[in-house]
Amino acid sequence: MKYLADVTTIEYNADKCTGCGRCIEVCPHGVFDMNGKKAFITDKDLCMECGACANNCEFEAISVDYGVGCAAAVINSMISGGEPACGCSGDDGGSSSGACC
Amino acid sequence: MDINRDKNTESGGSCCPPPQPAGMPLKFVSSSLSRPLVSDLREKYDCVTGSVESLAGAVPRVSTAWSSSDRLGAFRSRIGAYRMRYTIPPGLYAVGEPTKGSDVFVTANYKLSFDHLRRALKGINGWILVLDTKSINVWCAAGKGTFGTEELISRIESTKLDKIVEHRRIIVPQLGAVGVNAATVKKRTRFRVEFGPVRADDISGFVENNYKATTEMRKIRFGMRDRVVLTPMEINPAMKKFPQFALIVLLIFGIQPSGILFQDALWGGLPFILLGLLAVFTGAFLTPALLPYVPFRSFAVKGWIVGIFAVYLLVDHLHYIPTMDSYLKAVAYIFFPMMSSYIALQFTGSTTYTGMSGVKKELKLGVPVYIVAATVSFIVTIFHKLVVWGVI
Ligand code: SF4
Ligand code: SF4
Numbered sequence: 001m002k003y004l005a006d007v008t009t010i011e012y013n014a015d016k017c018t019g020c021g022r023c024i025e026v027c028p029h030g031v032f033d034m035n036g037k038k039a040f041i042t043d044k045d046l047c048m049e050c051g052a053c054a055n056n057c058e059f060e061a062i063s064v065d066y067g068v069g070c071a072a073a074v075i076n077s078m079i080s081g082g083e084p085a086c087g088c089s090g091d092d093g094g095s096s097s098g099a100c101c
Numbered sequence: 102m103d104i105n106r107d108k109n110t111e112s113g114g115s116c117c118p119p120p121q122p123a124g125m126p127l128k129f130v131s132s133s134l135s136r137p138l139v140s141d142l143r144e145k146y147d148c149v150t151g152s153v154e155s156l157a158g159a160v161p162r163v164s165t166a167w168s169s170s171d172r173l174g175a176f177r178s179r180i181g182a183y184r185m186r187y188t189i190p191p192g193l194y195a196v197g198e199p200t201k202g203s204d205v206f207v208t209a210n211y212k213l214s215f216d217h218l219r220r221a222l223k224g225i226n227g228w229i230l231v232l233d234t235k236s237i238n239v240w241c242a243a244g245k246g247t248f249g250t251e252e253l254i255s256r257i258e259s260t261k262l263d264k265i266v267e268h269r270r271i272i273v274p275q276l277g278a279v280g281v282n283a284a285t286v287k288k289r290t291r292f293r294v295e296f297g298p299v300r301a302d303d304i305s306g307f308v309e310n311n312y313k314a315t316t317e318m319r320k321i322r323f324g325m326r327d328r329v330v331l332t333p334m335e336i337n338p339a340m341k342k343f344p345q346f347a348l349i350v351l352l353i354f355g356i357q358p359s360g361i362l363f364q365d366a367l368w369g370g371l372p373f374i375l376l377g378l379l380a381v382f383t384g385a386f387l388t389p390a391l392l393p394y395v396p397f398r399s400f401a402v403k404g405w406i407v408g409i410f411a412v413y414l415l416v417d418h419l420h421y422i423p424t425m426d427s428y429l430k431a432v433a434y435i436f437f438p439m440m441s442s443y444i445a446l447q448f449t450g451s452t453t454y455t456g457m458s459g460v461k462k463e464l465k466l467g468v469p470v471y472i473v474a475a476t477v478s479f480i481v482t483i484f485h486k487l488v489v490w491g492v493i
Contacts, residue, residue: 070450
């Protein structure tokens with residue numbers, strides 16, 4: 001299953017890539033693959049913007065505007081002006097909004 | 102190791118347990134300083150069966166089998182029945198007869214994450230390192246950063262893991278990679294992080310495969326079963342708001358120039374309450390269950406399609422609701438597919454593949470449409486009332 005086309009913010013810079021393979025190890029959607037000594041993006045639209053790859057690429061070859069893809073969290077952030085986050089640590093216990101949060 | 106399960110099957114996506122009511126025993130929760138005694142643990146958790154001696158003291162040993170209370174707990178967390186946190190104290194545990202050379206598996210202190218891991222470790226001698234994620238599963242906790250680099254480092258230090266094992270390798274669930282920076286952990290603790298498979302069930306395969314996850318083990322799945330078990334957590338919040346909706350409907354239909362008529366409220370309002378229930382069903386259950394089979398990628402559009410189909414079936418095909426004039430029919434077609442669409446959009450919080458940018462885009466386009474649809478529905482309903490009253 002793929003989500004909306006052409007919306008993901010994932011960016012990959014081949015010049016910085018050393019081919020260590022971490023991104024392939026951590027991505028839960030197989031967005032990266034190895035092409036000889038460099039990683040490459042197979043299909044951008046598969047990316048869910050979780051940020052695992054960018055967090056673990058030591059060479060800063062990947063950037064992504066990561067966050068939760070959750071309508072309730074995004075609505076809350078629109079209202080409060082903050083970053084979308086699982087609103088579950090608060091006192092309302094997340095019972096009011098979506099399942100994850 | 103079990104995020105897919107964590108996020109889907111296990112937790113019903115409820116990364117967010119309701120707050121702990123005052124007066125609940127907090128003894129074992131977030132005990133980063135004091136380590137609970139094995140005897141206390143045995144009393145409280147039937148999965149703790151004894152202890153294993155290590156160079157850093159006694160480590161509680163847990164069974165890899167699930168008891169009936171574990172199964173009940175799994176079921177209750179799925180339907181969101183917990184009023185308290187479903188938790189296991191953070192720290193180190195043993196399965197089987199682990200030695201200095203045994204593997205260390207990391208998980209969250211959400212009891213269901215822990216239970217799935219220990220069940221998957223059947224036949225393996227190993228250590229389980231439980232991080233304090235405030236009883237939230239690996240996936241959601243990693244997103245929040247509680248399942249993160251700092252917590253992992255401090256837990257490695259506080260459990261004296263370097264004394265307990267002589268190798269320097271820890272296995273972290275792959276979906277924990279959102280919160281754990283492997284390079285920093287290596288630098289500060291000398292432990293090398295291996296990201297394990299997404300699902301706990303693949304752990305033995307992963308170990309046998311020389312600590313390499315196959316492409317299949319790396320991928321999140323989101324099958325029909327995964328989706329359906331998440332739906333109670335969609336239906337519950339929607340139904341919580343339903344009484345308000347029903348009350349407003351009854352009021353609108355009940356109000357007459359002569360006051361509020363109970364008969365009119367009931368007979369006028371019932372079809373709309375029924376359609377409301379239908380919209381909750383299509384948005385919170387049917388759309389998620391049939392997700393890949395409903396056309397278009399947008400959740401709002403998917404929910405709308407299933408919703409309008411259901412409204413058509415009820416209103417025009419089965420002629421279930423004979424008392425509707427054309428104004429009310431228009432309202433039924435405008436309002437309820439939109440309601441279904443909005444509820445379906447909430448399911449993005451439970452999926453394993455929707456990104457933030459996409460959700461933002463849907464909302465940016467969708468919210469104005471929702472507002473217009475609700476306003477138009479309201480105006481047409483008022484118009485209908487005026488016609489019925491003979492004002493127009
Ligand atoms: S993690 Fe970074 S450096 Fe390593 S292969 Fe991926 S992009 Fe290249
Ligand atoms: S952000 Fe997540 S889903 Fe997207 S490429 Fe990176 S690891 Fe994969």
